[in-house]
Amino acid sequence: MPYVKVAIDVPVATLFDYCAPHVTAADIGCRVRVPFGRKRLLGVIMEVGATPSLDPAKVRPAGDVLRDAPPLPLALLELLSFCSAYYHHPIGEVVHASLPGWLRIERKAPASSRPVTLTSDGDVALDQALHRAPAMRSLLTRVRTFGLLSEQRIRELRPAERRLLRQAIGHGWLTPLDAGTVQAPSTVLPSADCTSSATAEKPDRRLNAEQQRAMQAIVADASTFHCWLLHGVTGSGKTEVYLEVMHRVLDNGKQVLFLVPEIGLTPQLEQRIRARFPKHALVTMHSNMASGQRASHWAQAHSGAARIVVGARSAIFAPMGNLGLIVVDEEHDSSFKQMDGIRYSARDLAVWRARQLNVPVILGSATPSLESYQAALAGRYRKLALPQRATSIPLPDVRMIGVNREGSRGGLGPSVIDAIRQRIERSEQVLVFINRRGYAPVLICGDCGWCSPCHRCSARLVLHKNRQRMACHHCGHEEIVPVACGECGNADLHPLGYGTQRVEATLRTALPAARIMRVDRDTTRGRNTWAEMRASITRHDVDILVGTQLLSKGHDFPNLSLVCVLNADQSLYSTDFRAAEPLFAQLTQVAGRAGRAQGRGAVLIQSEFPMHPLYRAVQAHDYDGFAQALLEERRQTDLPPFSHHAVLRAEALQMEHALAFLHQCVHATKGITGDVIVFDPIAAPMQRLKGRERAQLLVQSKSRPLLHAFLDQWLKKLTDVRANRVRWSLDVDPLAI
Ligand SMILES: [Zn+2]
Ligand SMILES: [Zn+2]
Numbered sequence: 001m002p003y004v005k006v007a008i009d010v011p012v013a014t015l016f017d018y019c020a021p022h023v024t025a026a027d028i029g030c031r032v033r034v035p036f037g038r039k040r041l042l043g044v045i046m047e048v049g050a051t052p053s054l055d056p057a058k059v060r061p062a063g064d065v066l067r068d069a070p071p072l073p074l075a076l077l078e079l080l081s082f083c084s085a086y087y088h089h090p091i092g093e094v095v096h097a098s099l100p101g102w103l104r105i106e107r108k109a110p111a112s113s114r115p116v117t118l119t120s121d122g123d124v125a126l127d128q129a130l131h132r133a134p135a136m137r138s139l140l141t142r143v144r145t146f147g148l149l150s151e152q153r154i155r156e157l158r159p160a161e162r163r164l165l166r167q168a169i170g171h172g173w174l175t176p177l178d179a180g181t182v183q184a185p186s187t188v189l190p191s192a193d194c195t196s197s198a199t200a201e202k203p204d205r206r207l208n209a210e211q212q213r214a215m216q217a218i219v220a221d222a223s224t225f226h227c228w229l230l231h232g233v234t235g236s237g238k239t240e241v242y243l244e245v246m247h248r249v250l251d252n253g254k255q256v257l258f259l260v261p262e263i264g265l266t267p268q269l270e271q272r273i274r275a276r277f278p279k280h281a282l283v284t285m286h287s288n289m290a291s292g293q294r295a296s297h298w299a300q301a302h303s304g305a306a307r308i309v310v311g312a313r314s315a316i317f318a319p320m321g322n323l324g325l326i327v328v329d330e331e332h333d334s335s336f337k338q339m340d341g342i343r344y345s346a347r348d349l350a351v352w353r354a355r356q357l358n359v360p361v362i363l364g365s366a367t368p369s370l371e372s373y374q375a376a377l378a379g380r381y382r383k384l385a386l387p388q389r390a391t392s393i394p395l396p397d398v399r400m401i402g403v404n405r406e407g408s409r410g411g412l413g414p415s416v417i418d419a420i421r422q423r424i425e426r427s428e429q430v431l432v433f434i435n436r437r438g439y440a441p442v443l444i445c446g447d448c449g450w451c452s453p454c455h456r457c458s459a460r461l462v463l464h465k466n467r468q469r470m471a472c473h474h475c476g477h478e479e480i481v482p483v484a485c486g487e488c489g490n491a492d493l494h495p496l497g498y499g500t501q502r503v504e505a506t507l508r509t510a511l512p513a514a515r516i517m518r519v520d521r522d523t524t525r526g527r528n529t530w531a532e533m534r535a536s537i538t539r540h541d542v543d544i545l546v547g548t549q550l551l552s553k554g555h556d557f558p559n560l561s562l563v564c565v566l567n568a569d570q571s572l573y574s575t576d577f578r579a580a581e582p583l584f585a586q587l588t589q590v591a592g593r594a595g596r597a598q599g600r601g602a603v604l605i606q607s608e609f610p611m612h613p614l615y616r617a618v619q620a621h622d623y624d625g626f627a628q629a630l631l632e633e634r635r636q637t638d639l640p641p642f643s644h645h646a647v648l649r650a651e652a653l654q655m656e657h658a659l660a661f662l663h664q665c666v667h668a669t670k671g672i673t674g675d676v677i678v679f680d681p682i683a684a685p686m687q688r689l690k691g692r693e694r695a696q697l698l699v700q701s702k703s704r705p706l707l708h709a710f711l712d713q714w715l716k717k718l719t720d721v722r723a724n725r726v727r728w729s730l731d732v733d734p735l736a737i
Helices: 074-086 091-097 120-128 134-146 151-156 159-171 192-201 209-220 238-251 263-276 291-303 313-317 346-357 370-377 414-425 500-510 529-538 568-573 580-591 613-619 623-636 655-667 704-718
Strands: 003-008 016-019 031-036 039-048 116-118 174-176 227-232 255-259 282-285 308-311 323-329 361-365 382-386 397-402 429-434 442-445 462-464 469-471 478-480 493-496 516-519 544-547 560-566 602-607 644-652 676-678 682-689 692-701 727-732
Touching (some): 003 031, 039 074, 039 091, 074 091, 074 313, 074 346, 116 120, 120 134, 120 159, 159 291, 174 291, 209 227, 209 238, 209 382, 227 238, 227 370, 238 255, 238 323, 238 361, 255 346, 263 282, 263 308, 282 291, 308 313, 313 346, 323 346, 370 623, 414 429, 414 560, 414 602, 442 462, 500 516, 500 544, 560 580, 568 580, 568 602, 580 602, 602 613, 613 623, 655 682, 655 692, 692 704
Parallel strands (some): 227 361, 255 323, 282 308, 323 361, 429 544, 429 560, 516 544
Antiparallel strands (some): 003 016, 003 039, 116 174, 462 469, 469 478, 644 692, 644 727, 676 692
8 A cells, every 4th residue: 555745734843644545656746635634735745655654554545636737856855855854844834835825725826817838848748748638739739829828818718728728837838928027026126227237247258367267167067066155356247157157057958046135136137147048038036926927937947948047045946857057146145044934044055955966056255154165165165266356447445434533423424525525526426325224223312311112122213204203123113203201201302323314314414416315125115116216326317325235235336436334333233243244245245336337436434443353354355364364263162164053042922931931941951962052041132022022042063963963852852841822943053143
């Protein structure tokens, strides 16, 4: 009697056994209807023929196998199993999270409202299969004859034909034609302005000597797994190297997966890749897509009709069966790590997936993560350096402006204002970077020190003067601006500190003739807003940009020659041992915006600590020196990458409940052997969030295998710990502790 093991979307860390005489090995990766308790659910078949782990007499029979969509590739199932085991997250939830919505629940594939066309798979199916499926044959033949099936024709289809259409899309035989693959996520829309950056890129594709060397090194060894760390300064032309390598891989008939950190960057890059490979279909994948589009892109990646998938974090689970290369651009970016639910790192999974498939993976960055950098130093990754900019324009000149020495009015020192004025007079653009939106981060009472706290979070309400609101940037709570102190009734409240709105106001007063645009999450809401703003920046309708990290990377504004950085010091106060790393990366990125097309750019960093070693390294463009010094510190203190972390987080309405739970978890470690340090439970750095108190427990080991062996045993015991009124989660390789 054959048995199957099925992944079911329930928070239980196991596969479930069913008996299924009608199932064969070819059904692995298909969805199957199964009874579960009193319900009937949809699961995914992970194994066939395995001996059941419980008494065979108790194994229930599985229902129908759904073959309307092709099975998930076996290699993808392995990746999902690895992800589940490594991040200690229930396999069923991992598998189901990777599926597009319509496959997760029993629902029919969405009908396309867009015209559809035949894919190459559809072509083959029509010629070689389908002899016993006359209705499907006739539908596909119709599409082949006319080249496509128009929206009008689709609307006229009979219900049975619509079902066939859905099935054909599910199989990857037909694909909706989207003009819309370029259509984008809510905040960003690629439009005419993207073409300027696409054409400005590089009309001739010649690589300079360093790019050439990097490209050839990868291509020469492209048929086996290597993890390449492409460390190139901003403007060094890393993308050009990716594209040249992709070119070779695509020519060999393979697919390419290209991961990018931010949805906001995808449209420009997507445009550039499309322009380079007009003959190869490209689809995007990210979590903000409409479900129909997501389903269609997923099917195209699966069938091989799409040769290139460009996507954010979640695209690491793209069901590509013929993958020849993975690129992870800006590999240091924290958005590759999912911070809730399944807390995976798409970058780390990319390396695993490439190794499993024996194909190369390229991790690219101007400021690699210390983990990747150390792996390259240790010889596990192969490092390729692009130390020069691809153009003849040198890296910008970075200068420190001491705030204490010269004082600052309205957030900007007089020499910064002067420098901005000079650039504007020369018809150049200036970016003023301050990574805080709103007017002022706190409203303070001069009498008693009350400082506008959020009642739900360990945070202060930010003054948004334009809207006359106080807003919490953590939980979204808003209220009107108080007229008097919440504590003592004093009516004399002062805004303290600076945000984008206040800096904008200062600049309007100091430079009344300048055309100023503020770019932050408050001004870029709405579908086309950012695209329109970009276009007007490119047209030089703007002299000064005041913006947050939205502006720090990926955008090339040819007239921008000066970048002023305000308030970077904030991160120097952080207690997180990792804080220096993202600060260096962010400053390097934002500095890299200066002088990319015209002459050498300048960067002014306003700080109370102009001699701080981190700033000196940014000034010297000395990533290597900075990284090596940090690594030495980490080595001496046994911190990652020289040890490995997992954090058990707990939250409850009352702190004592969260801590009591964690203390029980510490107790549960008794009897588990292994070279692992279990620290005492403590309150989380942000103790209160959205009305819940948060605590955490750090586990550290010098050995990754030992840490995981420990976690395996520990988690089994934790199922017995009573978690009354407590929500908890485990985060392996956390980015913040
Ligand atoms: Zn007061
Ligand atoms: Zn709040």
